[in-house]
Amino acid sequence: MPLFFKDQILDIHLAGESSDVLQRTHIIHVDDENETITVSAYDHKGNLLQFPISAEVEFFFVRPDAIYSVDAEVIDKVVRPDPGLILRPDQQDIRRIQRRQYFRVVASVKVVFIFTDRETGETRFQEETTYTRNLSAGGLLCPVKTRCQRGMPVKIQLFLPSEPTPIEAVGKVVRVQEMEDDQEYPFRIGVEFEDIQESDRSRLTRFLFKVQAKKAGK
Numbered sequence: 001m002p003l004f005f006k007d008q009i010l011d012i013h014l015a016g017e018s019s020d021v022l023q024r025t026h027i028i029h030v031d032d033e034n035e036t037i038t039v040s041a042y043d044h045k046g047n048l049l050q051f052p053i054s055a056e057v058e059f060f061f062v063r064p065d066a067i068y069s070v071d072a073e074v075i076d077k078v079v080r081p082d083p084g085l086i087l088r089p090d091q092q093d094i095r096r097i098q099r100r101q102y103f104r105v106v107a108s109v110k111v112v113f114i115f116t117d118r119e120t121g122e123t124r125f126q127e128e129t130t131y132t133r134n135l136s137a138g139g140l141l142c143p144v145k146t147r148c149q150r151g152m153p154v155k156i157q158l159f160l161p162s163e164p165t166p167i168e169a170v171g172k173v174v175r176v177q178e179m180e181d182d183q184e185y186p187f188r189i190g191v192e193f194e195d196i197q198e199s200d201r202s203r204l205t206r207f208l209f210k211v212q213a214k215k216a217g218k
Helices: 198-215
Strands: 009-014 023-031 036-040 056-063 066-078 084-089 095-099 104-106 110-115 128-131 134-136 139-144 153-159 167-178 187-196
Touching: 036 066, 056 084, 056 198, 066 198, 104 198, 110 139, 128 139, 134 198, 139 167, 153 187, 167 198, 187 198
Parallel strands: none
Antiparallel strands: 009 023, 009 056, 023 036, 036 084, 056 066, 066 084, 066 095, 104 134, 110 128, 110 153, 134 139, 139 187, 153 167, 167 187
């Protein structure tokens, strides 16, 4: 797989900016000869990327093994056929941030569970809304009121902050712990994702990285 390719999703901000707010855009052209990429001049919400020529930016992208970041210079702008910014990434200084499958972040995120029958796949209980205790690209830990069993299938909707649509996945309960001192949520369950779209896993990974970076003071 090439390092950069058309339609690749990037999260971008000014280099050295302390804010954890990133604008998400995508690559519209790759020029291998000049070692530049052209990104859409607008983010996924329709907001203009207000980076002047000569500005230093930092962007993040997801590969199968990790999240990577790299600094780049804005060297020009284009209007046709699509408005864009031409960036020259510093390909000698590409930083590997974290393994995407295994790092876990303490985060409270709204999640809706629908527990289903292991044999038929039919709904066994009413849906339950709760909040995660910790979260990774591979699963989550949550307090619940529903008594579950290991191996029980579960449909999942995960509502990331500031995201317009929830992440939808199918998982299974891999751990159940009874909490005698918690009358409201007497169980803690660990759920492993079994079926999740790769685009949704990428959204989740980006969110986890931003939470981790903010807690580290980066």
